[in-house]
Amino acid sequence: MIGEQPFRRVGEARKHGIVCVADHASNFVPADIALGIPEALLGNHIAVDIGTAGIADRLARRHGIPAHIAAVSRIVCDLHRTEDSPGLVPVTSDGHTIPGNIGANIEGRIERFHRPYHTALGAWLDAAEPELILALHSFTPSLASREEDRPWQVALLYNQDDRAARHAIRLFEAEGLTVGDNQPYSGRDLNATMDRHAEAKGRPYMTIEIRQDEITTEAQQARWAALVADVAERTALALRGGKV
Numbered sequence: 355m356i357g358e359q360p361f362r363r364v365g366e367a368r369k370h371g372i373v374c375v376a377d378h379a380s381n382f383v384p385a386d387i388a389l390g391i392p393e394a395l396l397g398n399h400i401a402v403d404i405g406t407a408g409i410a411d412r413l414a415r416r417h418g419i420p421a422h423i424a425a426v427s428r429i430v431c432d433l434h435r436t437e438d439s440p441g442l443v444p445v446t447s448d449g450h451t452i453p454g455n456i457g458a459n460i461e462g463r464i465e466r467f468h469r470p471y472h473t474a475l476g477a478w479l480d481a482a483e484p485e486l487i488l489a490l491h492s493f494t495p496s497l498a499s500r501e502e503d504r505p506w507q508v509a510l511l512y513n514q515d516d517r518a519a520r521h522a523i524r525l526f527e528a529e530g531l532t533v534g535d536n537q538p539y540s541g542r543d544l545n546a547t548m549d550r551h552a553e554a555k556g557r558p559y560m561t562i563e564i565r566q567d568e569i570t571t572e573a574q575q576a577r578w579a580a581l582v583a584d585v586a587e588r589t590a591l592a593l594r595g596g597k598v
Contacts, residue, residue, distance in 0.1 A: 360433070360467040361474060364411055365420030367482035372586050374421040374488045375475065376410040377434035377547055378403035381427045389429060390453035399494040400447035401427045405569030405578075406490050412579035419488065419583055422475050429455070431467040434491075436546050442468070449498045472550065479551055486518060486590045487552050487559040488582070492566045493538055502538070507568055509534030511541035511561040515553050518560040521589040529581065534563070558593055560586065 367373055381402035383389060395401060413419040424433050428444075429452055435442045443463055445455045479487070491511075495504055508526050510519040510533070519535075526533045536542065541561060545553070552559035562582060569575050 359474075360424065360426045360431070360471045362423050362425050363420070363478075364423065365414035365418070367420045367478060367484070370483055370485050372419050372486045372488060372590055373479070373482055373484045374410050374413050374419050374423075374490055375547060375551075376403070376406045376421060376423045376490045378428045378432075378491060379407040379410055379423045380425050382425060383427055383430055387430055388454045391429075391450065395450060396427070398450075399492075399566060400450055401429050403428075403490075403492040404494075404566040405492050405564065405575055408572060408575035409564075409569060409579045409582065410490055412576055413488070413490075413583055417579060417583035419586065421490075422478055424471065426467050431463040433468060433471050434544070434547050436550075437464055437468060439546070448494075472547075475547075476551060479555075479557070484557065486586060486593065487548070487557055488586050489548050489552075489559055489561040490582075491561065491563045492569060493563045495565055495567050504538050504565065505532055506534035506537055506563075507531045507565050509537050509563040511536055511539070511545065511563060512559075513541045513545040513549055513553055515558065517593060518558045518589050521592045522560045522562070522585050525585045525588055526581075538563070558590075560589060 381396045410421040410423050414421040432442050443455050443458050443460050445452055508531055510523050512519040523533050523535060548559045548561055569578050
C-alpha cells in the first residue's frame with residue numbers, strides 16, 4: 355500500500371465527468387498479516403480481480419477516466435462488503451481455507467482498511483459529482499468449489515438502479531459480445547460499494563464484470579480499457595438524453 359493507504363489514485367477527477375472504482379484490484383498483503391496460505395494463491399481469483407488493475411490504470415492514463423483503486427487484497431479485507439458482512443474478512447474462499455483470518459481482529463481491519471478506503475472514496479465522489487461511476491470487477495471462468503457454465507465475456511450488475519446498465523448491455527452486445535445481465539451473480543445480492551456511494555446518492559453507475567481469461571495480458575487489458583471507456587462515454591451521453 356502507498357503510505358499505508360488502502361487505495362491509490364490515478365488521474366485527476368474533473369467535475370461531472372466519469373470516474374472508475376476498482377475494489378478488488380490488488381493482491382497486496384501487509385507484512386504484519388499472516389494469512390497462512392500458499393503464496394501461489396495470491397495470484398488466484400480469491401485474492402484479486404485479475405486484470406482490473408491494468409484496465410483501471412489505462413482508463414485513467416489513456417482515456418481520461420480517473421480511478422480509485424484498492425491497494426490491499428480482498429482476502430485481507432474485502433472492500434466490496436458492508437462492515438457487518440460475514441465475508442468482510444473471509445475464512446474460506448472458493449474451497450480454500452484462510453487460516454490467518456480465523457479469529458482475526460475484524461474491527462482492527464475495518465479501522466485500518468475498510469473505513470479509510472470508503473471515507474476517501476466518498477469524499478472524492480462528493481467533490482467530483484460524477485455523471486457516471488464505472489465500478490470495475492472481473493470474474494473467473496470457472497470455480498473450484500462448484501460446476502457452473504459461465505459463458506459471458508462481460509456482464510453488467512446492478513441492484514435497483516439499472517439506468518446505465520441497460521445502455522451498456524446493449525452497447526456491449528452490439529460489439530458481438532456475450533453479455534450477462536446480473537450474472538454470474540446478482541447485484542441485488544451484492545452491490546455494497548455502489549449501494550453506498552451511487553444508489554444512496556442517486557448517482558448513475560455501471561458495474562462491469564469482465565471474464566478473466568479475456569484480460570490476462572497487457573494487450574487484452576489495453577483493448578478492453580478502450581472498449582470500456584467507449585461504452586462508458588456513450589452510456590453517459592445516453593443518460594444525458596443524447597443519441598449513441
